[in-house]
Amino acid sequence: MTPDGAGPGPVTGTSAPLTPYQRRLFVFLGVATFFEGYDFFALTQVLPSLRQEFGIDREAAGLLVGVINFGTLLAYLLVSRADRWGRRRVLSVTILGYALFTFLSGFSPNVVVFGCLQMVARVFLIGEWATSMVVAAEEYPASRRGTVVGVVSAASSFGAILCAGVVPIVTKLATWRAVYWVGVLPLLLMAWARRDLKETTRFQNAKVEAKRSIFAILTGPHRRRVLELAVIWFLTYVCTQNAVTFWKDYALLELHLSDKAAATVVTVAALASLPLIFWVGKLFDLVGRKRGGVGVYLAVVLGVLGVYVFEGTLALTLSMIFAMFGLSAVLTLLNTMTTELFPTELRGDAFVWSNNLLGRLGYVLSPVVLGALARDRGWGPVLRASVIFPVVALLLLLWWLPETRGRELEQTASVEPERG
DSSP states (O other), rough: OOOOOOOOSSSSSOOOOOOHHHHHHHHHHHHHHHHHHHHHHHHHHHHHHHHHHHHHHHHHHHHHHHHHHEEEETTTHGOOOOOOOHHHHHHHHHHHHHHHHHHHHTTOSSSHHHHHHHHHHHHHHHHHHHHHHHHHHSSSOOHHHHHHHHHHHHHHHHHHHHHHHHHHHHHHHHHHGGGGTTHHHHHHHHHHHGGGOOHHHHHHOOOOTTTTOOOGGSSSSHHHHHHHHHHHHHHHHHHHHHHHHHHHHHHHTTTTTHHHHHHHHHHHHHHHHHHHHHHHHHHHHHHHHHHHHHHHHHHHHHHHHHTOOOHOOOOOOOHHHHHHHHHHHHHHHHHHHHSSSSOOHHHHHIIIIIIIIIIIIHHHHHHHHHHHHHHHHHHHHHHTTTTTTHHHHHHHHHHOOOOOTOOOOHHHOOOOOOOO
């Protein structure tokens, strides 16, 4: 038995080909994370229409986003079950729950109902997303783990691109509400396809305590690493959560771009950044998580500054390419390292505390705070200032976390801290 209580992963070594099941699983997980990107961009794209129909100002818009994002905190209720019920069961529940509440969101009679339905939809969505990251880490060999997690994460960006292209068409032909209806059929098809999904080998071999308290990890030797990752996630989310969410509103109100021009900037940038986003996981496998992390955090800072400084369409588009690449790539980096740094029987709980409960406080609270600040100052100055947070997050990541490239999960789960 290996140190973390798990047997060897499904495939070890550096040259073993993926099994047919692993290839099918690759597609399934990619489709699952696709909707995380679709849902995120759906809100950013329909926000101006929502503000107009429901009569809310910028401060209220920030509060609405904060309420919806509160669901990402509540997602711990599902993600924590992955270490007790198993990964397969949690994925099944989250897919069906997200499909139902996304569909109902399109029928919202007012902003309160919309916010509540979307908040519950986020519970299931983030539960699905987090569990997918855990499965991706556990079912693939160390030599390909960064690539697999990177491509699965990049599927989220593809969902964002499709949403960016679909929303202007849907809202022109119908209404913003239809944006929440069109994705339900693929979700139902995916729920049907889950029949072929198996429990991960590592989870089957792990010594799992079904009645273990969710607080147990905070009283054991992994507490320090959980808190370190939570701080890094928190600081990163303060910028990444808001930079794109409020950009379209900023472009229409403060740059006076047309809706079509703003949508074009986002769509072109998303398409241009997509190959880089799919490639970044391979980058982490080639040069390491830390070296690659320097590049992607730098892309976040430069991209966000650019989209809130420049006014010309070309400069905005180029900056948006950097921003969209960086915002997606940095999440791939943190997803990879969070799933790698804990033993199998605690991996779900570790993700719950470092991301869902503590890290996402930045995800939930920052839109409310920034929205209040933007009421008098505008989105531009507020979002430009937010880039200081990912800079600090990068410095802490380099200082606190060990390099995990090329190491099996049984090795990377060591609690011994490495500084450097």
